[in-house]
Amino acid sequence: MAPVNVTVTGAAGQIGYALLFRIASGALLGPDTKVNLRLLEIPQAVKAAEGTAMELDDCAFPLLSGIEVTDDAKKAFDGANVALLVGARPRTKGMERGDLLEANGGIFKPQGEAINAGAASDVKVLVVGNPANTNALIAQQHAPDVPAGRFTAMTRLDHNRALSQLAAKLGVGVADIKKLTIWGNHSATQYPDIFHAEVSGKNAAEAVNDEAWLADTFIPTVAKRGAAIIEARGASSAASAANAAIDHIHDWVLGTPAGDWTSMAVPSDGSYGVPEGIISSFPVTCANGEYTIVQGLEVNEFSRARIDASVAELVEERDAVKGLGLI
Numbered sequence: 001m002a003p004v005n006v007t008v009t010g011a012a013g014q015i016g017y018a019l020l021f022r023i024a025s026g027a028l029l030g031p032d033t034k035v036n037l038r039l040l041e042i043p044q045a046v047k048a049a050e051g052t053a054m055e056l057d058d059c060a061f062p063l064l065s066g067i068e069v070t071d072d073a074k075k076a077f078d079g080a081n082v083a084l085l086v087g088a089r090p091r092t093k094g095m096e097r098g099d100l101l102e103a104n105g106g107i108f109k110p111q112g113e114a115i116n117a118g119a120a121s122d123v124k125v126l127v128v129g130n131p132a133n134t135n136a137l138i139a140q141q142h143a144p145d146v147p148a149g150r151f152t153a154m155t156r157l158d159h160n161r162a163l164s165q166l167a168a169k170l171g172v173g174v175a176d177i178k179k180l181t182i183w184g185n186h187s188a189t190q191y192p193d194i195f196h197a198e199v200s201g202k203n204a205a206e207a208v209n210d211e212a213w214l215a216d217t218f219i220p221t222v223a224k225r226g227a228a229i230i231e232a233r234g235a236s237s238a239a240s241a242a243n244a245a246i247d248h249i250h251d252w253v254l255g256t257p258a259g260d261w262t263s264m265a266v267p268s269d270g271s272y273g274v275p276e277g278i279i280s281s282f283p284v285t286c287a288n289g290e291y292t293i294v295q296g297l298e299v300n301e302f303s304r305a306r307i308d309a310s311v312a313e314l315v316e317e318r319d320a321v322k323g324l325g326l327i
């Protein structure tokens, strides 16, 4: 089988450093799939990315067929089967929301165009760089020849955080929990939903039986975990974010386990009242390299209000980038 071309942007950053070695080791696509890595960086960081490439060589990974480092998006995405869009413009002091969206538009528009121009016909795109959902929308809108659903954004880190918090509360292992869902935006408005989750086969919300804990502890802990990590580490989550990116693509390509689902931010088809086209997190199952939004879940009042609030934020972000002429 020909090696799979995996493009990683922001390769010299913190997440890049935690991500690349695991991709090359086989954690992303399994132990039988060879990979070619294409590392995209801005010119000032190409040298650092080349240093990481030297270290990748020094690992002598049997599955790593080649590495290319470039600052040219066209080259980086040429023939890409998997594209991990990690590099983004972080918010800095004094920067308004509009400035942040505009700066990211300057990154994700040309990257979307480059994906459109040269990526493989089966390309799968995961946007990690924040604001991830809206950056994914910008890239998607500039790639009209790529099926819209191939553009996804990462809420798997939120999903994993929620699993870990719920497991700790119930004194069970994370593997005992199934069917947890993150809805909405990868932001503090996201909604981690345990009403359909199962713990060792029993309903998780019933096992918790404590709505105050849910509303006042669980949801804010998960939703604000990114900020808590920044506060503690002095830098945003990196290894856990890289791990979640691996999980997201791994499951998309290789499938979700029977009897479970995961969370991915994908273009809405109108399911659960989320406006069509908005890249919002849903419960999804994956099989044969395709994801499907889980249908038919009953959404109670508690959940409805929270899903609606996060989706409203995504609609605002979409309207803001539209207003800036970015889509």
Ligand code: NAD
Binding pocket: 009, 010, 011, 012, 013, 014, 015, 016, 040, 041, 042, 045, 086, 087, 088, 089, 090, 107, 127, 128, 129, 130, 131, 132, 154, 155, 157, 158, 186, 236, 237, 238, 241
């Ligand atoms: P970082 O600053 O360490 O690295 C970012 C890298 O991107 C830098 O090396 C920079 O040179 C590069 N870059 C900037 N513009 C680029 C461009 N146009 N093309 C290619 N590379 C470019 O940041 P990090 O800690 O690796 O985080 C990366 C992004 O991921 C941030 O936006 C962060 O907020 C986000 N993040 C998302 C999640 C999530 O769950 N979705 C979690 C953690 C972090």
Ligand code: LMR
Binding pocket: 130, 157, 225, 226, 227, 229, 236, 237, 241
């Ligand atoms: C996270 O969830 O850890 C990050 O998205 C936080 C951030 O702002 O980089």
